[in-house]
Amino acid sequence: MSILVFVESAEGQIKKTSLEAVAYAHALGSPVTAIALGAVDQGALEALGKYGAQKVLHASDARLNEGVIQAYTSVLVKAMQDENADILVLANSSLGTPVAARVAIKTGASLATNVTDLPETSSGFVVKRSIYTGKAFAKVELKNQKKVIALKKNAAEAKEVGSNVTVTPYAVTLSDADFAVKILSSEKATGEVLLPEANIVVSGGRGMKGAEHWGILEELAKTLHAATGCSKPVSDMGWRPHHEHVGQTGVKVAPQLYIAVGISGAIQHLAGVNSSKYIVVINKDADAPFFKAADYGIVGDAFDVVPKLTEALKAAK
Amino acid sequence: MKILVCITHVPDTTSKINFTDNNTKFDPTGVQFIIGPYDDYALARAIEIKEANAGTTVTVLNVGTADTEPTIRKALAIGADDAVRVNAEPTDSLFVATQIAEHAKSVGYDLILMGRESIDYNSGVVHGIVGELLGMPSVSPVMKLDIEGTKAKLAREIEGGKEYVEVSLPFVAGCQEPIAEWKIPNMRGIMSARTKPLKVVEPKAVDSGVKLQQFELPPPKGAVKMIAADNVAELVSLLKNEAKVI
Numbered sequence: 001m002s003i004l005v006f007v008e009s010a011e012g013q014i015k016k017t018s019l020e021a022v023a024y025a026h027a028l029g030s031p032v033t034a035i036a037l038g039a040v041d042q043g044a045l046e047a048l049g050k051y052g053a054q055k056v057l058h059a060s061d062a063r064l065n066e067g068v069i070q071a072y073t074s075v076l077v078k079a080m081q082d083e084n085a086d087i088l089v090l091a092n093s094s095l096g097t098p099v100a101a102r103v104a105i106k107t108g109a110s111l112a113t114n115v116t117d118l119p120e121t122s123s124g125f126v127v128k129r130s131i132y133t134g135k136a137f138a139k140v141e142l143k144n145q146k147k148v149i150a151l152k153k154n155a156a157e158a159k160e161v162g163s164n165v166t167v168t169p170y171a172v173t174l175s176d177a178d179f180a181v182k183i184l185s186s187e188k189a190t191g192e193v194l195l196p197e198a199n200i201v202v203s204g205g206r207g208m209k210g211a212e213h214w215g216i217l218e219e220l221a222k223t224l225h226a227a228t229g230c231s232k233p234v235s236d237m238g239w240r241p242h243h244e245h246v247g248q249t250g251v252k253v254a255p256q257l258y259i260a261v262g263i264s265g266a267i268q269h270l271a272g273v274n275s276s277k278y279i280v281v282i283n284k285d286a287d288a289p290f291f292k293a294a295d296y297g298i299v300g301d302a303f304d305v306v307p308k309l310t311e312a313l314k315a316a317k
Numbered sequence: 318m319k320i321l322v323c324i325t326h327v328p329d330t331t332s333k334i335n336f337t338d339n340n341t342k343f344d345p346t347g348v349q350f351i352i353g354p355y356d357d358y359a360l361a362r363a364i365e366i367k368e369a370n371a372g373t374t375v376t377v378l379n380v381g382t383a384d385t386e387p388t389i390r391k392a393l394a395i396g397a398d399d400a401v402r403v404n405a406e407p408t409d410s411l412f413v414a415t416q417i418a419e420h421a422k423s424v425g426y427d428l429i430l431m432g433r434e435s436i437d438y439n440s441g442v443v444h445g446i447v448g449e450l451l452g453m454p455s456v457s458p459v460m461k462l463d464i465e466g467t468k469a470k471l472a473r474e475i476e477g478g479k480e481y482v483e484v485s486l487p488f489v490a491g492c493q494e495p496i497a498e499w500k501i502p503n504m505r506g507i508m509s510a511r512t513k514p515l516k517v518v519e520p521k522a523v524d525s526g527v528k529l530q531q532f533e534l535p536p537p538k539g540a541v542k543m544i545a546a547d548n549v550a551e552l553v554s555l556l557k558n559e560a561k562v563i
C-alpha cells in the first residue's frame with residue numbers, strides 16, 4: 001500500500017500547499033509517491049524527495065500543461081491503481097478540489113475537502129475539516145478503504161525530512177472525452193506571490209479611496225514579500241482584479257500574517273481571513289469591527305501609517 | 318433549453334454558528350436561512366439566459382426537509398418556473414449529488430448550474446460528483462457563462478487569474494461572481510411563486526463513505542493589542558519578536 005500525492009505547480013515550481021500535501025502524506029506513515037502533471041522543473045520534482053516522497057512520477061504530456069479537470073482525473077485514477085494507493089492527498093485549489101471530487105467517485109473513495117489536520121486513527125480514520133467558512137470544524141470519519149483527502153492550507157508543515165529522489169517519467173493514455181472542456185486561453189499574473197499560497201497578505205478596503213492609491217500597499221507587500229488582497233467592494237468597483245477579493249464569496253486565505261488596511265471587518269470579509277495566524281488592522285475608526293478580530297491594531301490614517309510602517313520594516317531588515 | 322439550478326438552504330452569512338447535543342447538531346435558533354450566495358449567482362445567470370432565449374425553462378432543486386420550502390419559493394419568486402424538493406436531510410456530498418443526478422437523468426437538462434460551494438459545508442464538490450455520475454464535463458468556479466448554440470464559452474477562475482474554456486452542452490457548472498448580479502424578487506414574482514409547481518420526491522438510498530462525528534468551534538480570539546499610530550516601530554518589533562511572523 002502507498003499514498004499518492006498530486007502536486008501542483010506554478011511557473012514550473014511546486015506550490016507550497018502541495019509541499020504541505022507531501023508532508024501530510026509522509027506523516028501518515030506509508031510510502032509516498034508524488035505525481036506531477038504537465039511542465040514542471042526537473043529540479044523541483046527531484047526536491048520532492050526532501051519533503052517525504054519516496055518516488056516521484058512525472059506525466060509530462062504537453063496536453064497536461066493546463067489543468068484540465070477530467071484529464072487530470074483520468075491520470076490520477078490510473079496512477080492510484082498503478083501505485084496500489086488507497087489514499088490520494090492533494091491541496092484544495094480551483095483545480096485540486098474538483099479533481100478530488102471526480103477521482104473519489106471513480107475509485108469509490110470516501111472524500112473530504114478543506115481538511116485542516118492529520119487524522120485521528122484510534123478508532124476509524126477521522127479527519128477534521130473546516131466548515132461554515134472557517135466559523136467551525138467538523139470531525140468526519142472516512143469509512144471506505146479508499147480515501148481522497150483535499151487539504152486546506154497549513155494542514156501540515158512542509159519540512160525537509162529526506163533527500164532528492166530521481167524522477168520517473170509516467171506515460172498516460174488520454175481520450176477525447178478527457179478534453180471535453182477545451183481551454184482556449186488563460187490570463188495569469190506572473191512573478192507575483194499567489195494570494196492563496198502567501199505567508200503574508202496585505203489587503204486594502206474601501207478606505208483606500210481608489211485604485212490609484214494602491215501603490216503604498218504594493219510597496220508594503222513588496223517589503224514583506226507578501227501577496228495583495230482586497231475587500232469585495234474594491235474588486236466590485238474594479239480597483240483590483242477579482243482574484244484578489246478575500247472573504248465569504250472570494251478567496252479564503254490562511255497566512256501567517258494578514259494586514260488589513262481601510263477594511264471595516266464585515267462578517268463576510270472576516271469569513272475569508274479567520275484562519276490567519278496573526279491579524280494586523282489599520283483603520284482610522286477606533287470602532288471598526290475588524291479590531292475585535294485583530295491581534296494588533298493601529299487607529300490611524302492609512303496614508304500616514306502605511307508608508308511609515310514600510311519604512312520601519314525596511315529599517316529593521 | 319432546459320436549465321436545472323441546484324440551491325442550498327443555508328444560514329445567512331452574518332449568522333453566529335452554534336451547536337447543541339454535545340456538539341453533534343447545528344443549532345438553528347435565531348438563524349435566518351437564505352439561498353446560498355453562490356447558488357444565487359447561478360440562479361441569476363439562469364434567469365438571464367431564460368430571458369434572452371424564448372422557450373427556456375428554469376427548474377430549481379433542493380435536497381432538504383420541508384423547512385427549506387420558503388427558500389425554494391424565494392427562488393421561484395426570483396423567476397424559476399418550477400421546483401423539485403428531494404425530501405431528505407442532506408447528509409453528505411455524495412448523497413446530495415446522487416439525488417441531483419437521479420432527477421437530472423429523469424428529465425434530461427441541457428445545463429446544470431450550481432454554486433461553486435455551499436456556505437455551510439464548503440466542500441466545493443457536488444458539481445464534480447454530479448458531472449461524474451452523469452458522465453458530463455464539469456467546470457468550476459465559473460465567472461462568466463455564455464451559450465452559443467450547442468456550445469458554451471466560460472471563464473473559470475484560477476489562482477492568480479482566469480482561464481477561458483469552451484464546452485459542449487450538456488455540462489455542469491459551479492458558479493461564482495461576477496457571472497450575474499443577484500436578483501431581488503419583485504411583488505409580481507412573489508405573488509406568482511405561490512402557485513408555481515413545487516414537486517416533492519423521495520430520495521434514493523446511498524451508501525455513504527463519510528460519517529459526521531462531531532462539530533467543534535474555534536478557540537476564542539485573545540484581546541487586540543493597540544499600538545499608537547506614531548509608533549509603528551513597536552508593531553514591527555511585536556511582529557518580529559512576539560508573533561515571529563516576519
Ligand SMILES: Cc1cc2nc3c(=O)[nH]c(=O)nc-3n(C[C@H](O)[C@H](O)[C@H](O)COP(=O)(O)OP(=O)(O)OC[C@H]3O[C@@H](n4cnc5c(N)ncnc54)[C@H](O)[C@@H]3O)c2cc1C
Binds near residue numbers: 233303
Ligand atoms: C452575501 C454577502 C457576501 C459578501 N462577501 C464578501 C466577501 O467575500 N468579502 C468582502 O470583503 N465583503 C463581502 N461582502 C460585503 C461586506 O458585507 C462589506 O460590505 C465589505 O466587506 C465592506 O468592505 P470594506 O471594509 O472595504 O468597506 P467599508 O465597510 O466601507 O469600510 C471601509 C473602512 O475603511 C476605513 N477608512 C476610511 N478611510 C480610511 C483611511 N484614510 N485610513 C484608514 N482607514 C480608513 C473606514 O473607517 C472603514 O472601516 C459580502 C456581503 C454579502 C451580503
Ligand SMILES: Cc1cc2nc3c(=O)[nH]c(=O)nc-3n(C[C@H](O)[C@H](O)[C@H](O)COP(=O)(O)OP(=O)(O)OC[C@H]3O[C@@H](n4cnc5c(N)ncnc54)[C@H](O)[C@@H]3O)c2cc1C
Binds near residue numbers: 529
Ligand atoms: C442538518 C444537517 C446535517 C448534516 N449532516 C452532515 C453529515 O453528517 N455529513 C456531511 O458530510 N454533511 C452533512 N451536512 C452537510 C450537507 O449535507 C451539505 O449541504 C451537503 O453535503 C452538500 O454540501 P457540500 O459542501 O458538499 O456542497 P458543495 O459541493 O460545496 O456544493 C456545491 C453546490 O452544490 C449544490 N448543492 C449542495 N448541496 C445541495 C442541496 N442540499 N440541495 C441542492 N443543491 C445542493 C449547490 O448548488 C452548491 O452551491 C449536513 C447538513 C445539514 C443541514
